Amino acid sequence: MPGVTLIGDAAHLMPPSGEGANLAMFDGAELGKAIAANPGDLEAALAAHESAMFARSAAEAADAHEILEACLGDRAPFSLIDFFTGG
Ligand SMILES: Cc1cc2nc3c(=O)[nH]c(=O)nc-3n(C[C@H](O)[C@H](O)[C@H](O)COP(=O)(O)OP(=O)(O)OC[C@H]3O[C@@H](n4cnc5c(N)ncnc54)[C@H](O)[C@@H]3O)c2cc1C
Numbered sequence: 001m002p003g004v005t006l007i008g009d010a011a012h013l014m015p016p017s018g019e020g021a022n023l024a025m026f027d028g029a030e031l032g033k034a035i036a037a038n039p040g041d042l043e044a045a046l047a048a049h050e051s052a053m054f055a056r057s058a059a060e061a062a063d064a065h066e067i068l069e070a071c072l073g074d075r076a077p078f079s080l081i082d083f084f085t086g087g
Contacts, residue, residue: 005046007031012057017064027053 005011008024031049038045070079081087 003042003046005031005050007053011053012061014057014061014064015068017060017067019060019064023057023060026056 007027009020011027012023014020027049030052031045034045034049035042038048067083070076070083073079
């Protein structure tokens, strides 16, 4: 179906890391900017938006998995202490 895209958790669900709502709002703002930058060409707008969003959210998802490992992994809670102290 033309002219359909996803943002927020629907596009990039990840473990809780304090980023999901921020990413969802950022996605919305970036989608608006992409549409404004491509007047009359919604497909180009969505393609530009998705290419940036998927790269951005993949990096955030990798960070979220690191935080999850620090919280619940084999080295917890020492890994979480290291995370906060930079150890
Ligand atoms: C315990 C917990 C703590 C979190 N803490 C943080 C935090 O500190 N900071 C942070 O940035 N993020 C946090 N998050 C993540 C954040 O809540 C989500 O990433 C964010 O809400 C995603 O927003 P969204 O609009 O994409 O999806 P959602 O907030 O899930 O909104 C989707 C909406 O669509 C509705 N819906 C679903 N199906 C249909 C349908 N068929 N028809 C109509 N409506 C439908 C749902 O009812 C819902 O209202 C946390 C999440 C959890 C679970």
